[in-house]
Amino acid sequence: MTLDDIEGVLVVGAGSMGSQIAMQAALHGYRVTLNDLTTELLEQAMKGNREQLARRVAKGQMTRAQMDEAVARIRLETDLDRAARDADLYYLLEEGVAAFPFKLADFSGLDIGYNARLETYQVTGDPKDAPPKALEARVTRGQLGRKTGKGFYDWSTTPPTPTTD
Template sequence: MAIKEIHKVAVIGSGSMGHQIAMLCSLGGFETHIQDLEQDALNQAKEQLEKHMNKWIQKEKITEIKKDEAFARLHMTTSLEDAVRNADLVIEAVVEKLDVKREVFSKLDGLVPEHTILATNSSTIVNSKLAEFTTRPDRVLNMHFFYPPLVMDCVEVVMSEQTSKETAQTALEFCDRIGRTGVLLEKEIYGFIANRLLFAISKEALYLYEEGYADFKDIDLITKKALKHPIGPFELMDLSGIDVGYYGNMQLYQETGDPKDKPAKSVEDKVKAGNLGRKTGKGWYDYT
């Protein structure tokens, strides 16, 4: 499928990633539908997008007319069937749990046209684990956007052994159309590129903290001052969601059985307490 054949896009999940990915698609000129199980979640997504676009207007990144046109192309629904009907590209952005994503892909495969590309925004789960629950493994791939998608200019486009070159090329061209730099990974690997680098830093930071070498705030400070990172590893966990990293680690541990791949105890404690970072008001830091 060539990029000129993509007209309608559906994004499944209206959370912190999903609603911003959908807005990028709409701003890129595509008819875009966001689906979520909860109407309240969709209402919150619309409210957040209004705030983002109003800020863009203030900064003269977009005009009032362009904003109105984008919202006119953006549709929200709780019906999966309505969202994906006649969709040319579906981007899944639900919770980072393999069983949930497999259920979604299985449903999508039976609802969308034969030509439709199914993409997962997963930051850790390789698409071949989802493609096997469809009849179109050649049209399944990862399109991993980075948080927050309206700001971050990168999308990891990941092929499995069965993903066709045409599918990958279409995804890369689509990224260009929505103003994002698509980077192709021709082989699957857990965590892809960026997150594997971040995982290594995060894992070492958690080790140093839990072993009492330094407070997490000081580890963040050293990372920013000495290594010139814009934010520290603990601040980054709060920004992206502590639960996202936790579920990613759990998925890896289930695959390898290696105790070293289990989430750190301090991370597990925060997930159990519901302190997931900025989105809950408290994580490593307090945002209340």
């Protein structure tokens, strides 16, 4: 896939960074789905985007029509499965970069990551390739991430909270 093949962009997380990525993608002609846990969070993000775009219009940096077209390209969705249907490119954002690998692992399934690391370790025999103990423990307990409700995050809470076990 090349950039020319991308039509739909999914941004998971409508905080400051996520809302800006969604806005920039829409300004560049992409169809964007912005996903977060509540309608209120999504509406707050779009309110901020509209205000920022209105300032650009007031300064003559873009036209009102360009603003309206960009805003129209952004669809708000609280259901992640529906949000992901038409996406060619995904962004997952929350709590800064540090949370990204763990939340992404929970989204894809901890068993998937565990099995990939285990297979690599079995081929190489290098201890650096072995699955981390924290990952192995969660998989052994059946805590596979979002699909089971618990992994590195507890998905029964809104917003999901990091687990400590």
